[in-house]
Amino acid sequence: MSDVTDHAAFPSPTTFPPSPDCHGEASLLLVESLIHSLVARSGLSLSEAIEIVQVAIDAQIEISQDRGDDPARLERSLALLSAIANSLAIDSDGSEAAGHLALGQSGEAAP
Numbered sequence: 001m002s003d004v005t006d007h008a009a010f011p012s013p014t015t016f017p018p019s020p021d022c023h024g025e026a027s028l029l030l031v032e033s034l035i036h037s038l039v040a041r042s043g044l045s046l047s048e049a050i051e052i053v054q055v056a057i058d059a060q061i062e063i064s065q066d067r068g069d070d071p072a073r074l075e076r077s078l079a080l081l082s083a084i085a086n087s088l089a090i091d092s093d094g095s096e097a098a099g100h101l102a103l104g105q106s107g108e109a110a111p
Helices: 022-040 046-067 071-091
Strands: none
Touching: 022 046, 022 071, 046 071
16 A cells, blocks of 8 residues: 655646555545435425535644645645535536535635
8 A cells, every 4th residue: 555645746836646545536426426316306495415514624724734734735635625615516417506616825725
């Protein structure tokens, strides 16, 4: 298993590592699929699902700051979470009516 804490392997925050951590990738896919399924079956409203992702974004920012993480690592994490929120917004009815979760310059989520 590769050392996912070695961030020197990532050339820029907009590119993905050549070999993503298989555990993290599977976990993220599983959680995203679960959220989409709950929304599709009305077990969770779309706004609740997007709010859950927003809470995860806020927690990721706080945890990253507490650990003193590299800003590029935080940016990659926030990009993944933002992509999930955006896919939920589009998934609702094929439109983007629910809006996009935007990230500000500081990495803080913006409404």
